[in-house]
Every structure is written in structure tokens, then in C-alpha cells.
Amino acid sequence: MTDTIDSNDLRDRLRSIDDPDLDGDIVTTGIVREVAIVDTTAHIDLSLGAVHSPTEQRIADEVRRVVGEANLDASLTATPERKAGATDVLPGVDVVIAVASGKGGVGKSTVAANLAAGLSDRGAKVGLFDADVYGPNAPRMLGIDSTPEVEQRDGEDRIIPPENHGVKLTSVGSLVGENEPVIWRGAMAHGTLTDLFDDVAWDGLDYLILDLPPGTGDIQMTVLQNLPVTGALVVTTPQSVATDDTGRSMRAFGKFDTPVLGVVENMRTFVCPDCGSAHDVFGAGGGEALAEETELPYLGALPLDPQVRVDGDDGKPIVLGEGETAATFRDLVGRVADNVGLLRRHRRMKNVMQPDEVSA
Numbered sequence: 001m002t003d004t005i006d007s008n009d010l011r012d013r014l015r016s017i018d019d020p021d022l023d024g025d026i027v028t029t030g031i032v033r034e035v036a037i038v039d040t041t042a043h044i045d046l047s048l049g050a051v052h053s054p055t056e057q058r059i060a061d062e063v064r065r066v067v068g069e070a071n072l073d074a075s076l077t078a079t080p081e082r083k084a085g086a087t088d089v090l091p092g093v094d095v096v097i098a099v100a101s102g103k104g105g106v107g108k109s110t111v112a113a114n115l116a117a118g119l120s121d122r123g124a125k126v127g128l129f130d131a132d133v134y135g136p137n138a139p140r141m142l143g144i145d146s147t148p149e150v151e152q153r154d155g156e157d158r159i160i161p162p163e164n165h166g167v168k169l170t171s172v173g174s175l176v177g178e179n180e181p182v183i184w185r186g187a188m189a190h191g192t193l194t195d196l197f198d199d200v201a202w203d204g205l206d207y208l209i210l211d212l213p214p215g216t217g218d219i220q221m222t223v224l225q226n227l228p229v230t231g232a233l234v235v236t237t238p239q240s241v242a243t244d245d246t247g248r249s250m251r252a253f254g255k256f257d258t259p260v261l262g263v264v265e266n267m268r269t270f271v272c273p274d275c276g277s278a279h280d281v282f283g284a285g286g287g288e289a290l291a292e293e294t295e296l297p298y299l300g301a302l303p304l305d306p307q308v309r310v311d312g313d314d315g316k317p318i319v320l321g322e323g324e325t326a327a328t329f330r331d332l333v334g335r336v337a338d339n340v341g342l343l344r345r346h347r348r349m350k351n352v353m354q355p356d357e358v359s360a
């Protein structure tokens, strides 16, 4: 009975939906921004924060259910609560996730490539920026061997990133010349990095994944200072030498007010393909302990599975494959998207409920 319900009634009915992660329903927390009923359609703008976040898809489904129970059609839009004072760097890129690690070889590029391919597999528009000038692995992991083309657009040279598995890739390594000595490449990368952000034609992305070099050097600082990084994902292996280094890189994020989306513990359990027994080759629980110590979300553990390396070497990220390890990577992708969404919904709640405080 469309003529018996107005937008205020519908807003009240939406109070029956609790945000699963925030303390309150989606109206009180400000997640419902606008409600307007035109003819038999309810136009609702929600302050959701991340495209293809499983949790936010469930919230949207609940909203559709309540609207349906009011005998209306739902037309939903999402307007994320962005950080105050957003820059105009990377226009058209919604979420920027920096993948970082305290030390090399812990699987940071593997996680970055799988995150990019996994988000694209969920239907998002995704780019991967390989800023790891010392070991640019992303092109191989995504099966991309062509270098970016340069095209004139509106009288300016624009870098057109090559694409595979639905992921557009730019690698700083390929642009500063792979045959240059590493020390030169580092310096050149630092100098050209900022220009690069403006010159790549990403053409609108839901997610841009940045594969940072390990540690906390110049390039990481340049990225954090100049790019609107939505959140950082920290990759570690379970043993304490890795987690100690990781703690240092987290403090660097703190300096730039970059929220950390969570800690991933890579190369945790090895399941012997011959006897089926499980071994914690690098120990266990370091990532979890680090997350607890720093009060950051623990995003789970990824197994040590030779197939991860084989698929990475073959240019097909394991997240796109079959089996348990692939499923574990897919779960991680969902949790990362969920945490981006939560970060923004939390910001929205704070701005609505304590509007005098500056949004973080």
C-alpha cells in the first residue's frame, strides 16, 4: 500500500536493521543518508564504504527486504564518508589500499596481486600499482609482460596500463628501467613516483592496490605523504623477527594518519601433500599477537602452499583457482573489503553522532 507510507515511516522501519559491526541501527548510525519515495520506488542513499564488501552487501539486502515489505521497489545508491580534506590526486579512484610489510620475502606482492585479482573477480574495477622498485613482481604474478602504452589525451601524454584478470597494472620498475642498478632505480623511482600518480589513465577504479617496497624507506614515505591512502594492509610471516619489523612499519603509518585495515599472517601452516600432516614451518600466531598488541584487526592466516608460488609464477593468482587455499585467499579479500567499508561507516557514525569532532 504505497499511499500509506511516507519517507519518515520508511526511515523508521529501517531502524529495525542493526549494523553488524557498529553499535546501533543503520538510521541512528547515519548509514541511511536520504530516503525519498517517488511513486512506487524508494530511493535510498546509504553511507556504505566499499563496493563488494560481503557485509555491506548483506546490509543492502536487508534494506531491500524492508523496502519490499512496504510494497515498494528499492533504488539504492551508496555515498561513502570520505576523509575530511580529501586531495584531488587520483581523481576517479575510490579506495586506495597500500599493501606493506616490515621485511622482504614475506609474500606482500603475492597478497597484493591476489587481493587485486580477487576484488576484480567479485566485480570491482581494480588497478594495481607496483611501487616495489627493488623487486617488481606484480607483472609476473598477473601474467602481464607488456609495458604500458603512452597515448595523447586532451593534449597530454597519458600512460595506459596493460590489463589481465581484469586488473590494470602499472609498475614503477618497468617505467624506470629494469636494467638500471637497484640504487639508481630507487632514486629515480622516488623522483618520478609523484608524477606517475597523475600520469596514469586509470579511467575510474573502485580499488587501487599499491604494492609498496618492504620496510619504511623513501618510497613508502612519498606514497603515504602524497596519495590519499584509504588504509594499509600489513603482511607478516608468523615468526617474531618478521613481526618486529612489521611493528616498525605500522608506526610509520601512524605518522601519516593512515588507518591500518589489518594484519595478515602469511605462510602459516604447511600441509604435507604426502602424509597430510600440518606443520607450522615459521611458527604460528606472531601475526595474531602483533594485531592484539597494536589493537588492530587480525585478518587471518594464509597457508604455506607450493601452489601459491606455482600460480604466482604462472601469472594466475591462486585466488582465481579451486581448492582450500584459494578459498582462504577469497575469504581474505572479503574481509579486506569489509574492513574498508567498516572504516568509512565508522567515520560516518562518528561524524553523525559527534559532529564537533574532526573526522579521522
Ligand SMILES: Nc1ncnc2c1ncn2[C@@H]1O[C@H](COP(=O)(O)OP(=O)(O)OP(=O)(O)O)[C@@H](O)[C@H]1O
Residues within 6 Å of the ligand: 101, 103, 104, 105, 106, 107, 108, 109, 110, 111, 132, 134, 135, 137, 213, 214, 266, 267, 268, 302, 303, 304, 305, 306, 307, 308, 309, 310, 312, 313
Ligand atoms: N603462502 C605462500 N605459500 C607458498 N609460497 C608463497 C606464499 N606466499 C608467497 N609465496 C612465495 O614466496 C616468494 C616471495 O613472495 P613475494 O614476492 O610475494 O614476497 P614479497 O614480500 O613481496 O617480497 P619482496 O617485497 O621482497 O619482493 C614468491 O616466490 C611467492 O610465490
